[in-house]
Amino acid sequence: MIKLIDKLYKTNNLEYDELVYILNNIEEFGKEYLIEKAHETRMRAYGDKVYMRGLIEFTNYCKKCCKYCGISALNKNVERYRLTLEEILLCCEMGYNLGYRTFVLQGGEDDYYSDDMIIEIIIAIKDKYPDVAITLSIGEKSYDSYERYHRAGADRYLLRHETASRELFERVHTNSSYDNRMECLWNLKKIGYQVGAGFMVGIPTQTKEDLAQDILFLKKLEPEMVGIGPFIPHKDTIYKNELGGTLEDTITMIALTRLFLPYSLLPATTALGTIHPLGREQGIKAGANVVMPNLSPTNVREKYSLYDGKICTGDEAAECRYCIEKRIVSSGFSIDMSRGDNVKWRERR
Ligand code: SAM
Ligand code: FES
Incomplete structure (x- = not known):
C-alpha cells in the first residue's frame, strides 16, 4: 500500500488495477499516509491558500x-424560484463588498433563461x-451556447461528470445521456474555459471499480477544477x-484526486460539511483548496434543496463568509479572496 502511494506521489499516476487495489484495501495507516502526501502535494502547488468563491443559486x-x-x-x-437579473446583481454587490472575486452562477437546467438572457447576466456582472x-x-x-457564454465573459464552467461508469450513469439518470455529458466536458475544454468535472461518492450501487474509473477519467480530461462530494x-x-x-470515502477520493491532479482546484463541498460538522476542514487537510460559501438570498436557500439536511441555508452571506474563514484559519490554512485561477491554465495562456 505505502509503495503504491509513494509511486502515485512521485508520478501522479497509477494503473487501473493499482488504483482498485488501493480503494479495496486501504486501512487506517494507509489513509493517514495518503492524506499526508496529498497535503504535501497541495502545499507545493498552491501553498496553504484556500480560495473563496461566492455561490449564487439563481434557479431551482x-x-x-x-x-x-x-x-x-x-x-x-x-417550491420553484428564479432570480431576476437585478436580484443576481444584488447578490454580486453583496459578495463583491465582502471581498469575493469569483461568482459561481448555478442552477437547474432551466430553459426560461435563454442564451441571450445568460449572456445579458454575464455582461452585466462583468x-x-x-x-x-x-x-x-x-x-x-x-x-455554440458554451462558446457564446465564453465570448461574453464567462471564465469557468462546472459540470460534474457525476460518474464515469456508463452503466451507473444510465441507472441514475433518465433523460440524460452519458455520451452527451462527456462531449460537453470536452467541448468546454476546447473552447478554453477552466473546466470543473467531478463526481459523487456513494451513489447507490456504486463500486470501488466505478470510483477508480472516475479518477482515471479525470486524469485524461485534466480539468482545472474537480468537485467531489458525498x-x-x-x-x-x-x-x-x-x-x-x-x-472517509469522500476524503480518500479527494486525497487521491489531489495526487493524480496536483494543480487542480478542489472544493471542500457543502455536502461534505453536511455529513459531518468538520467535513470541510477534513477535506481541506486532505488536499481541498476551495470553498464556495452561499451568496443566494436567504429566502430562497431552503428551496435549493439537492439533498436532506443541507447546511448554511439560514445564514446571511456575511455570516457564511466569516464562519468559513474561521474554520479555514483554525485548521491552519489561509484564505485567499483573489480570482484564484488554476495556475497551470494561467501559464498556458
Ligand atoms: N444543473 C447543473 C448541472 O447539472 O451541472 C448544476 C446543478 S446540480 C444540482 C449540481 C450538483 O449537485 C450535481 O452535479 C450533483 O453532483 C450534485 N447533487 C445533486 N443531488 C445530490 C445529492 N442528492 N447528493 C449530493 N450531491 C448532489
Ligand atoms: Fe437538474 Fe438536479 S439540477 S436534476
Whole structure:
C-alpha cells in the first residue's frame, strides 16, 4: 500500500488495477499516509491558500430527471424560484463588498433563461465588476451556447461528470445521456474555459471499480477544477432510504484526486460539511483548496434543496463568509479572496 502511494506521489499516476487495489484495501495507516502526501502535494502547488468563491443559486427549476437530485423535474414538492437579473446583481454587490472575486452562477437546467438572457447576466456582472471571474454551472448546452457564454465573459464552467461508469450513469439518470455529458466536458475544454468535472461518492450501487474509473477519467480530461462530494439521500427521491456516501470515502477520493491532479482546484463541498460538522476542514487537510460559501438570498436557500439536511441555508452571506474563514484559519490554512485561477491554465495562456 505505502509503495503504491509513494509511486502515485512521485508520478501522479497509477494503473487501473493499482488504483482498485488501493480503494479495496486501504486501512487506517494507509489513509493517514495518503492524506499526508496529498497535503504535501497541495502545499507545493498552491501553498496553504484556500480560495473563496461566492455561490449564487439563481434557479431551482430543472428539466432533468436525475434520480438522486432533490430539485429534479421528478420532484413535485419543490417550491420553484428564479432570480431576476437585478436580484443576481444584488447578490454580486453583496459578495463583491465582502471581498469575493469569483461568482459561481448555478442552477437547474432551466430553459426560461435563454442564451441571450445568460449572456445579458454575464455582461452585466462583468461591466460592473471587471476584476471578477464568472463560473457557470447550468448543465448541458450546445457547443455554440458554451462558446457564446465564453465570448461574453464567462471564465469557468462546472459540470460534474457525476460518474464515469456508463452503466451507473444510465441507472441514475433518465433523460440524460452519458455520451452527451462527456462531449460537453470536452467541448468546454476546447473552447478554453477552466473546466470543473467531478463526481459523487456513494451513489447507490456504486463500486470501488466505478470510483477508480472516475479518477482515471479525470486524469485524461485534466480539468482545472474537480468537485467531489458525498451522495446524500433526499426525502422526495427514490433513493430516500439509501445510505449516503461516507466522510472517509469522500476524503480518500479527494486525497487521491489531489495526487493524480496536483494543480487542480478542489472544493471542500457543502455536502461534505453536511455529513459531518468538520467535513470541510477534513477535506481541506486532505488536499481541498476551495470553498464556495452561499451568496443566494436567504429566502430562497431552503428551496435549493439537492439533498436532506443541507447546511448554511439560514445564514446571511456575511455570516457564511466569516464562519468559513474561521474554520479555514483554525485548521491552519489561509484564505485567499483573489480570482484564484488554476495556475497551470494561467501559464498556458
Ligand atoms: N444543473 C447543473 C448541472 O447539472 O451541472 C448544476 C446543478 S446540480 C444540482 C449540481 C450538483 O449537485 C450535481 O452535479 C450533483 O453532483 C450534485 N447533487 C445533486 N443531488 C445530490 C445529492 N442528492 N447528493 C449530493 N450531491 C448532489
Ligand atoms: Fe437538474 Fe438536479 S436534476 S439540477
